[in-house]
Amino acid sequence: MTAQKDIFLYNCWYVAAWDHELIDGKKLARTILEKPIVLYQGESGKYVALDDRCCHRGAPLSMGRIEGDDIRCMYHGLKYDPTGKCIQIPGQDRIASSLVVKSYPVEERGHLIWVWMGDPELADPDLILDYPPLHDSDWKGLPAYLHYDANWLLIVDNLSDFAHLAFVHTNTLGGSEEYAYTTKPVAIERLERGFRVERWHMNAESPPFHKKVIPDKEARIDRRNIGEMLIPGVFFLQTLFSPAGNGAEKGNLEGSRQYRNCQFMTPETRRTTHFFWNYMHNFDLENSNIALSLRDSLFEGFYEDKAIIEAQQTLLDNDPDFRLRVIAADEALTHFRQVLAKLIKEEKEKKIT
Numbered sequence: 464m465t466a467q468k469d470i471f472l473y474n475c476w477y478v479a480a481w482d483h484e485l486i487d488g489k490k491l492a493r494t495i496l497e498k499p500i501v502l503y504q505g506e507s508g509k510y511v512a513l514d515d516r517c518c519h520r521g522a523p524l525s526m527g528r529i530e531g532d533d534i535r536c537m538y539h540g541l542k543y544d545p546t547g548k549c550i551q552i553p554g555q556d557r558i559a560s561s562l563v564v565k566s567y568p569v570e571e572r573g574h575l576i577w578v579w580m581g582d583p584e585l586a587d588p589d590l591i592l593d594y595p596p597l598h599d600s601d602w603k604g605l606p607a608y609l610h611y612d613a614n615w616l617l618i619v620d621n622l623s624d625f626a627h628l629a630f631v632h633t634n635t636l637g638g639s640e641e642y643a644y645t646t647k648p649v650a651i652e653r654l655e656r657g658f659r660v661e662r663w664h665m666n667a668e669s670p671p672f673h674k675k676v677i678p679d680k681e682a683r684i685d686r687r688n689i690g691e692m693l694i695p696g697v698f699f700l701q702t703l704f705s706p707a708g709n710g711a712e713k714g715n716l717e718g719s720r721q722y723r724n725c726q727f728m729t730p731e732t733r734r735t736t737h738f739f740w741n742y743m744h745n746f747d748l749e750n751s752n753i754a755l756s757l758r759d760s761l762f763e764g765f766y767e768d769k770a771i772i773e774a775q776q777t778l779l780d781n782d783p784d785f786r787l788r789v790i791a792a793d794e795a796l797t798h799f800r801q802v803l804a805k806l807i808k809e810e811k812e813k814k815i816t
């Protein structure tokens with residue numbers, strides 16, 4: 464089996480949770496890059512991420528008690544501050560400096576809780592892949608989470624090619640198999656830490672998820688998707704639906720409706736993934752049923768992805784010698800995998816994990 468250090472990139476920010484998962488004193492036990500950590504919000508509002516294992520006898524701190532910004536292990540009562548240092552042992556005055564648990568840099572942006580699993584010295588908050596629509600009142604959506612029994616790169620692969628919309632999501636997000644035959648990415652831009660792809664579908668029927676939230680269901684539309692996939696597995700998607708023939712491709716956005724979608728793939732282990740997303744819209748903002756309908760539609764669509772990707776993972780696990788073949792549509796995902804492999808190799812060579 465590949466050594467753990469060979470598969471994950473450590474020195475980057477990963478989404479660990481939505482902030483609502485930590486309200487009301489919740490101690491969230493979550494494994495990230497095969498490390499069990501506990502996440503909580505201290506009473507001052509500060510977010511804390513620590514190894515979820517007491518350094519005394521190894522009990523989980525997620526079964527502990529928050530006291531101010533500190534956490535007390537509820538086995539023998541050792542108390543840790545947010546840096547992971549043991550600051551109290553009931554019935555003992557001297558505390559050895561070796562009594563520590565590892566703490567991880569943690570930040571909140573746009574309702575997402577980000578953690579840095581690598582060298583804390585390198586954890587620059589400016590490197591967080593903040594998504595502005597998450598804190599812009601022009602956009603409305605609902606946060607969501609799914610757990611996958613599959614390696615995160617299989618989900619990255621899936622999102623890297625919109626052609627799968629036509630086959631996996633014919634009746635939900637895609638709309639027709641025609642999408643795969645008649646549309647091509649107009650441009651795949653290779654980025655230093657990912658790629659950007661743009662795809663148009665002219666004079667088409669609205670896909671089912673969009674039809675559900677608009678009054679003019681039968682009107683033909685011109686559809687544009689612009690996707691950006693960034694290291695370590697962060698996907699931003701801008702979607703535009705414009706009245707067909709209106710000239711959206713030349714910049715006339717009159718009568719258009721738009722969506723902004725962010726998706727975050729965080730490895731739990733080498734074969735399981737935390738998947739966070741929010742699918743936001745910019746029309747009829749006072750109607751909260753739109754966000755609910757979109758979230759339901761996206762769940763429906765992502766369950767379709769999950770079924771095929773988890774089945775794929777099982778088959779790949781069963782035959783490690785199986786060689787994947789490449790088609791033209793794989794250009795973007797191939798580039799992404801190459802960039803990631805290069806960064807992991809550099810990190811290993813510099814020993815900065």
Ligand code: FES
Nearest residue numbers: 517519520536539
């Ligand atoms: S195991 Fe935590 S205090 Fe003993």
Ligand SMILES: [Fe+2]
Nearest residue numbers: 621631764768
């Ligand atoms: Fe999909």
